[in-house]
Amino acid sequence: MKYYDKLIFELSKPGRTGYSLPDSFDAAQQQLPFGNRASKLACSPTPCAPFQGDVSLTGGTVRGGTASEAQRWGPTKSDVSEGQAAVSSIVWREAPLELPEVSEVDVVRHYTNLSQMNFGVDTGFYPLGSCTMKYNPKINEEIANMPAFTGLHPLQPESTTQGALAIYVGMDKALAAITGMKHFTFLPCAGAHGELTGLMLMREYHMSRGDLARTKVIVPDSAHGTNPASAAVCGLEIVVVKSRENGLVDVEALKPLLGPDIAGIMMTNPNTLGLFERDIKEIAELVHACGGLLYYDGANMNPLLGMVRPGDMGFDIMHLNLHKTFSTPHGGGGPGSGPVGVSDKVVPFLHIPRVSGFHGNFGIILRAYAYILMLGREHIKMAGKLATLGANYIKESLKDCYKLPIPTVCKHEFVFDGLLEPNGVSTLDVAKRLLDYGFHAPTIYFPLLFHQAIMIEPTETESLETLDAFIAVMRQIAEEAKADPEMLHAAPHNTPIGRPDETTAARQPVLKYE
Numbered sequence: 001m002k003y004y005d006k007l008i009f010e011l012s013k014p015g016r017t018g019y020s021l022p023d024s025f026d027a028a029q030q031q032l033p034f035g036n037r038a039s040k041l042a043c044s045p046t047p048c049a050p051f052q053g054d055v056s057l058t059g060g061t062v063r064g065g066t067a068s069e070a071q072r073w074g075p076t077k078s079d080v081s082e083g084q085a086a087v088s089s090i091v092w093r094e095a096p097l098e099l100p101e102v103s104e105v106d107v108v109r110h111y112t113n114l115s116q117m118n119f120g121v122d123t124g125f126y127p128l129g130s131c132t133m134k135y136n137p138k139i140n141e142e143i144a145n146m147p148a149f150t151g152l153h154p155l156q157p158e159s160t161t162q163g164a165l166a167i168y169v170g171m172d173k174a175l176a177a178i179t180g181m182k183h184f185t186f187l188p189c190a191g192a193h194g195e196l197t198g199l200m201l202m203r204e205y206h207m208s209r210g211d212l213a214r215t216k217v218i219v220p221d222s223a224h225g226t227n228p229a230s231a232a233v234c235g236l237e238i239v240v241v242k243s244r245e246n247g248l249v250d251v252e253a254l255k256p257l258l259g260p261d262i263a264g265i266m267m268t269n270p271n272t273l274g275l276f277e278r279d280i281k282e283i284a285e286l287v288h289a290c291g292g293l294l295y296y297d298g299a300n301m302n303p304l305l306g307m308v309r310p311g312d313m314g315f316d317i318m319h320l321n322l323h324k325t326f327s328t329p330h331g332g333g334g335p336g337s338g339p340v341g342v343s344d345k346v347v348p349f350l351h352i353p354r355v356s357g358f359h360g361n362f363g364i365i366l367r368a369y370a371y372i373l374m375l376g377r378e379h380i381k382m383a384g385k386l387a388t389l390g391a392n393y394i395k396e397s398l399k400d401c402y403k404l405p406i407p408t409v410c411k412h413e414f415v416f417d418g419l420l421e422p423n424g425v426s427t428l429d430v431a432k433r434l435l436d437y438g439f440h441a442p443t444i445y446f447p448l449l450f451h452q453a454i455m456i457e458p459t460e461t462e463s464l465e466t467l468d469a470f471i472a473v474m475r476q477i478a479e480e481a482k483a484d485p486e487m488l489h490a491a492p493h494n495t496p497i498g499r500p501d502e503t504t505a506a507r508q509p510v511l512k513y514e
């Protein structure tokens with residue numbers, strides 16, 4: 001382990017500070033917003049740079065002199081007046097925070113090293129299937145960082161936020177044009193959140209018609225796991241429709257499932273195998289004829305941009321993943337945005353339910369809007385075409401080394417089912433070995449239809465040279481599997497962390513330093 005790979009707490013030495021400010025430091029008279037003070041102080045220069053003098057908080061002042069405990073560690077309940085403590089009893093700490101005491105250089109080295117252990121679209125090729133990890137244009141960041149936007153407060157009077165509201169209107173129109181839906185709500189903050197919102201709208205629609213028996217939703221066996229999960233959270237019963245050998249929904253198997261208890265069907269098109277559901281028109285007619293609605297999971301919208309619209313395919317409700325198709329960053333679990341669009345007949349229910357505060361993730365919507373305007377009507381069509389071309393190029397270049405269960409032309413992504421000559425080497429071994437070569441692993445073991453699934457989605461923002469380099473490495477790994485399977489079982493060899501126990505790490509994460 002390198003010295004600076006230690007935890008920040010392990011680098012701590014009592015009494016050490018990052019830097020200190022002169023006694024007369026004007027900013028010591030800071031007005032910190034009420035309600036934010038605890039976190040503000042915890043991540044303010046304290047304790048690395050203790051506030052000198054009095055720290056003025058909205059609603060009171062913490063008396064401090066020079067570098068008192070309250071200044072170094074943030075005020076606790078005992079540092080403030082009785083009245084203050086009573087008013088805001090929830091936010092005051094009972095005991096001082098135990099923060100690490102480190103020098104500036106330790107802080108910089110620690111966090112710089114930490115940032116370099118991460119893998120992102122800015123550091124390398126990220127072919128994560130079902131995720132559309134496309135490059136996040138930096139112009140979007142600049143726009144989202146403009147003070148006119150960052151300084152906005154959601155409770156400002158509407159008369160002062162007309163510019164921001166105009167962006168929502170512009171985005172609503174742009175997404176309506178791209179998808180063929182009538183209007184969108186921007187409240188949902190992720191794809192799965194959009195699914196839940198869309199299903200709640202579906203339920204509202206049926207309830208408004210007194211159609212209370214529609215308690216089931218049909219989900220294909222190839223669906224993303226969030227589809228049945230969202231349906232279950234919404235209180236709907238899930239009915240699975242199976243796919244045919246060619247990976248598409250089996251229309252004959254669908255027919256007997258349709259009836260007066262069906263609220264609708266959830267579909268992804270192209271589906272999670274990267275295949276366009278060619279029977280979608282017939283499926284839409286069948287579902288509508290039985291009184292159900294069609295929900296479109298738009299996480300796979302990238303290859304269809306500017307080419308085909310879910311509204312024209314017959315879908316009534318849909319979500320988009322702005323953090324996929326529209327190039328906004330995928331943070332570690334957020335922030336995202338999953339706007340939900342609806343056709344005419346669902347418009348009256350659009351703002352029921354209200355699923356998040358204010359108007360969703362404005363900064364993300366802004367970035368996505370910048371992306372759409374930057375590409376414009378004509379160029380946006382290129383995104384899907386190039387993504388499709390890239391996926392087919394990789395697929396065809398590797399199918400003599402990796403098992404291709406569905407050999408047809410794909411859209412933006414496709415699935416291999418392990419190595420053609422595995423020699424005991426699993427999909428997990430291949431994925432781990434890719435990390436040694438500086439590529440992020442593709443999605444593995446999903447979709448569940450294949451036991452050794454390797455799902456690859458290159459996205460349109462990758463050059464031919466990058467795709468060729470990835471192909472060469474995948475071929476190299478196939479050779480290594482034949483020659484030295486043990487070496488692959490032990491991969492990765494060059495990353496800061498090898499093979500952690502991922503299940504324990506996910507189920508029992510250790511998030512505290514003690």
Ligand SMILES: Cc1ncc(COP(=O)(O)O)c(C=O)c1O
Pocket residue numbers: 130131190191192193224226227268272297299300321336338
């Ligand atoms: C097909 C599909 N649907 C839904 C989702 C859920 O989106 P989110 O992760 O934003 O909740 C994903 C995410 O990977 C997906 O690939």
